[in-house]
Amino acid sequence: MAGLDVVVMAAGKGTRMKSRLPKVLHRLAGRPMVRHVLDAVAALGARRVVLVTGHGAEAVEAALRPGAGQALPFALDFARQEPQLGTGHAVQQAAPLLPEDGTVLVLNGDVPLITAATLRALAAAAADGALAVLTIALDDPSGYGRIVRDARGAVRAIVEHKDASAAERAIRETNAGMMAVPGARLRGWLARLHNRNAQGEYYLTDIVALAVADGVPVRAVTTEDAVEVAGVNSPAQLAALERAFQRRQAERLMEAGVRLADPARFDLRGTLQCGADVEIDVGCVFEGEVSLGEGVRIGAHCVIADARIAAGAVIHPFSHVAGGAVDKGGAVEVGEGALVGPFARLRPGARLGAQVHIGNFVEVKNSTLAEGAKANHLAYLGDATVGARVNYGAGSITANYDGVHKHRTVIGDDVQVGSNCVLVAPVTLGAGSTVAGGSTITKDTPAGALAVARGRQVSIEHWKRPVRTAQGR
Incomplete structure (x- = not known):
C-alpha cells in the first residue's frame, strides 16, 4: 500500500508480567509478541516502520535488528521513549522519523494477533485524509476507552475509562488501540496534546477530538473478533491468548481433513x-x-x-x-x-x-x-x-x-x-x-x-568373589 508508514508502540514495562523480559518479547506460538505484529505489517507493503522502545529497549532492539531473525520487507527504525508518559508521548518520539505525505498506522506491540486484513481496512478508511480508529463492542468494557458518537452516529471523541462519566462508561463500543492518521496532520495534533487527565499522561486518543474540531472526518472501523485485538498484560492473559490462537490453528487443520486426537x-x-x-x-x-x-x-x-x-x-x-x-x-x-x-x-x-x-x-x-x-x-x-x-x-x-x-x-x-x-x-x-x-x-x-576387534575372552575357573567382612563394613 503506497504511502503507508507504521508506528509500533513497544515501550511499556509490563509490570503485571512480573518478568525481567520486556513485555513485547514474551512469546506467543513460539515467537515474540511484537514479531507477530511486524509479520502482519509485512503483508501491507509499508515503506517504513518505527518501533518505539523504552523499558528494556536494548533487548527489544537487538531482537529485531537485521540478522536477529526473519528478514523484514520494510525499513525499520527505533525511537526511544524515556520516560514513558503515555501513548501520545510515544508517538511524539516517532513523529520526526515519519514522512508527512502518507498514512500512519499506529499499533501496539502487545496485541500480537492483529491481522493484515484488519489493518488493511483501517488504512484504507484513512486513505483520503480521514482519521480512522479501530473499535470493538465488549460486554464488559471496563478499562477501555469509550467511543463517543453524536446523535447522527459520527465519532466525536475517545474517552479513557478513568476519565469517563457514568453515562460514558455505559457505552459498550471501545477503542481497540489502533488508528490510521493522515501523516500531514499528525505532528500538529501531537503538538496540541496535554496531560490534564486522571492519569497525567499524553493520550494519543485525544487527537480524535482534535480532528473533529479541525473538520477532519473520523471513521470507525469495527471488528467483532476480540482475539485479534486482545492485548497482553499478564501471564494469564498471554496463556489465554495462546490457547485461543492454537485452537484456531487446530480448527483450520481439521477443516482441511487433519485428524487431531x-x-x-x-x-x-x-x-x-x-x-x-x-x-x-x-x-x-x-x-x-x-x-x-x-x-x-x-x-x-x-x-x-x-x-x-x-x-x-x-x-x-x-x-x-x-x-x-x-x-x-x-x-x-x-x-x-x-x-x-x-x-x-x-x-x-x-x-x-x-x-x-x-x-x-x-x-x-x-x-x-x-x-x-x-x-x-x-x-x-x-x-x-x-x-x-x-x-x-x-x-x-x-x-x-x-x-x-x-x-x-x-x-x-x-x-x-x-x-x-x-x-x-x-x-x-x-x-x-x-x-x-x-x-x-x-x-x-x-x-x-x-x-572382529575385541579382547579374547578368558574364563578363570574356581574364582571366588571377594566377601565383605564385618570389619570391612
Whole structure:
C-alpha cells in the first residue's frame, strides 16, 4: 500500500508480567509478541516502520535488528521513549522519523494477533485524509476507552475509562488501540496534546477530538473478533491468548481433513503443511517449517521442528525430530513408510530413506540412511552415510569427533553391525561386511568380511568373589 508508514508502540514495562523480559518479547506460538505484529505489517507493503522502545529497549532492539531473525520487507527504525508518559508521548518520539505525505498506522506491540486484513481496512478508511480508529463492542468494557458518537452516529471523541462519566462508561463500543492518521496532520495534533487527565499522561486518543474540531472526518472501523485485538498484560492473559490462537490453528487443520486426537492439546509454532489422512495424537508441538505427507501418523507428545516427513511414515510417541534451518539444508527428512521411535531423536541433517527404522533411544545427526536401513535400539549415528538394508546393532555408536574435527563414517549396503560397537571415524565398512559385537573399529573393512576387534575372552575357573567382612563394613 503506497504511502503507508507504521508506528509500533513497544515501550511499556509490563509490570503485571512480573518478568525481567520486556513485555513485547514474551512469546506467543513460539515467537515474540511484537514479531507477530511486524509479520502482519509485512503483508501491507509499508515503506517504513518505527518501533518505539523504552523499558528494556536494548533487548527489544537487538531482537529485531537485521540478522536477529526473519528478514523484514520494510525499513525499520527505533525511537526511544524515556520516560514513558503515555501513548501520545510515544508517538511524539516517532513523529520526526515519519514522512508527512502518507498514512500512519499506529499499533501496539502487545496485541500480537492483529491481522493484515484488519489493518488493511483501517488504512484504507484513512486513505483520503480521514482519521480512522479501530473499535470493538465488549460486554464488559471496563478499562477501555469509550467511543463517543453524536446523535447522527459520527465519532466525536475517545474517552479513557478513568476519565469517563457514568453515562460514558455505559457505552459498550471501545477503542481497540489502533488508528490510521493522515501523516500531514499528525505532528500538529501531537503538538496540541496535554496531560490534564486522571492519569497525567499524553493520550494519543485525544487527537480524535482534535480532528473533529479541525473538520477532519473520523471513521470507525469495527471488528467483532476480540482475539485479534486482545492485548497482553499478564501471564494469564498471554496463556489465554495462546490457547485461543492454537485452537484456531487446530480448527483450520481439521477443516482441511487433519485428524487431531484433541485440538485442545495441540501446539503449532510455525507452519504445518499436511497431506490427506494425517493423524496427530495429543500433546504434539510443531515448530519452524514442517510438512507431513499423506497418511503420516504422529504419536503422542512428539516435538517436530523443521522437518519433511513423507507419506506413510510413522513417528511413534515421545520422539524429538529437530531439524535445523530449512534454507541452510538442515531440515530433517523422513522417507516414505519410515518408522521413528518411540523415544527417538533426529537432529539437523538427518535424512532417512524409505522404510528406514529408527527405534527407541536412537539418535541420528547429520547422517543419511538409505532404504530399509535399521537402527532399532540404543544407538548413535552422527556424520554417517549408511547404505541400504544395513542393520545397526543396539548400543553401537559412530565416534565422529576427535576433539577438534568431525569425521565421517561410511557404511556400505547390507552391512551388519553388532551390538555395542564403536566405529571410530573416519572409517568405511565395505558392502556386505559384518562387525562382530563389542568391536572397536578403527580401520576400513573389506566388502563381505567379518571384522572382529575385541579382547579374547578368558574364563578363570574356581574364582571366588571377594566377601565383605564385618570389619570391612
